[in-house]
Structures are given as C-alpha cells and as structure tokens.
Amino acid sequence: MTQTISVTINGKPYTHDVEPRLLLIHYLREVVGLTGSHIGCETSLCGACTVEVDGRAIKSCTMFAVQANGASILTVEGLADASGKMHRVQEGFWNEHGLQCGFCTPGMLMVSKQILDRNPSPTETEIREGLDGNLCRCTGYQHIVKAVQAAAKAGV
Ligand code: FES
Ligand code: FES
Known part of the structure; x- marks a missing residue:
C-alpha cells in the first residue's frame, strides 16, 4: 500500500506515491535522487542526514516521508543561490577548512545555517552547543566552529 505525498524541495514541487514506512532520507536520496544528504x-x-523541514x-x-507531506524541504543541494553563489556557511567551511573527508559536511552545513538563522552572533559555546547533535570523525570540530564564526561575521 502506498500514500501520495506532495512536497517542495529546494523550491521545486514533487509528488510521489511512497510506502508509509519510507524514511525521509531514503525518499530524498532514492526517490528524488538528491544524494547530498x-x-x-x-x-x-x-x-549526517540533517535537512530543513x-x-x-x-x-x-x-x-517518515509521509510525515513531510505538504512541507517545504531544503537540502544541502539548495543552499547555494540560483546563480551558484555559495551560502555563507558553505563559504565559511571552504575558507576555514571545516571538512576533511566531507561525510558529515552536508549535515554540518544545514545545522550551521540553523544556528545562524536563530542567532546571528553566537558565542563559541553557543556554536558548540548548536553542533552538539552532529558528529565528525575527522576534524576535531575546531575548524567547523571557526567556519560558523566566519559565516556569522560574513552576515546574511
Ligand atoms: S543518519 Fe540520521 S542521524 Fe545519522
Ligand atoms: S569531515 Fe570526515 S566526518 Fe567530518
């Protein structure tokens, strides 16, 4: 049995029939083809699977994907603007070497955006608390914190 869902992802509308047990991450990667998360x-x-809903x-x-029915979703693929200009958090990670293998990076970028959306001038402690639910096996976090600080400095 499937259910029909309609969502907007990175500004584009999608409608699919999905099984109720399908997780949103699997929907994004395997049905829609957005494998950035x-x-x-x-x-x-x-x-690593963090997106904005x-x-x-x-x-x-x-x-579950069915729980996102009607929602507007932003994935890492939608962070840059239409002209390809990177979002300030992407610039921050680029300039401050906020990644090594890159596996955690899509989720780190999405949570960093949320930290700054909620608080444009976070302290280092607030940044570390905001990143608390996202794990990185490579960087030791210091460069990720610096990347968020650089993005905060860059403003909107
Ligand atoms: S894959 Fe979702 S939190 Fe790890
Ligand atoms: S850069 Fe490798 S897990 Fe974070």
Missing part, C-alpha cells in the same frame, strides 16, 4: 547511522545519532533542521532518518 548522507546516511551515517540511521538511528538519529550522527546528524519547514525551516527547522531535522535528522531526516527520524522522520
């Missing part, structure tokens, strides 16, 4: 743990621990960063392995 990664699957690390599938148990809500790592944050109606303006809130969520771990898309914790939500």
Whole structure:
C-alpha cells in the first residue's frame, strides 16, 4: 500500500506515491535522487542526514516521508543561490577548512545555517552547543566552529 505525498524541495514541487514506512532520507536520496544528504547511522545519532523541514533542521532518518507531506524541504543541494553563489556557511567551511573527508559536511552545513538563522552572533559555546547533535570523525570540530564564526561575521 502506498500514500501520495506532495512536497517542495529546494523550491521545486514533487509528488510521489511512497510506502508509509519510507524514511525521509531514503525518499530524498532514492526517490528524488538528491544524494547530498548522507546516511551515517540511521538511528538519529550522527546528524549526517540533517535537512530543513519547514525551516527547522531535522535528522531526516527520524522522520517518515509521509510525515513531510505538504512541507517545504531544503537540502544541502539548495543552499547555494540560483546563480551558484555559495551560502555563507558553505563559504565559511571552504575558507576555514571545516571538512576533511566531507561525510558529515552536508549535515554540518544545514545545522550551521540553523544556528545562524536563530542567532546571528553566537558565542563559541553557543556554536558548540548548536553542533552538539552532529558528529565528525575527522576534524576535531575546531575548524567547523571557526567556519560558523566566519559565516556569522560574513552576515546574511
Ligand atoms: S543518519 Fe540520521 S542521524 Fe545519522
Ligand atoms: S569531515 Fe570526515 S566526518 Fe567530518
């Protein structure tokens, strides 16, 4: 049995018939073909699958696709603007070497955007608290914190 869902992803409308048990991350990657969001743990621990749903960063392995019916979703593919200009958090990660293998980066970018959307001038502690649900096995986090600080400095 399937259910029909309609969502907007990165500004484009999509309608699909999906099984009710399909996780949002699998819908995005396997049905829509947006593979920028990664699957690390599938148990809500790592944050690699983080996307925005109606303006809130969520771990898309914790939500069924049918629960997103009617929602507006932003994935890492939608962060740059239409001309290809990178979002300020992408610039920050680029300039401050906020990644090594890059596996965690899509989720880190989405949660960094949310940190700055909620608080344009976060302290280092607030940045670290905001990143708390996202794991990185490579960087030791210092450069990620610097990347968010650089993005905050860059403003909107
Ligand atoms: S894959 Fe979703 S939190 Fe790890
Ligand atoms: S850069 Fe490799 S896991 Fe974060």
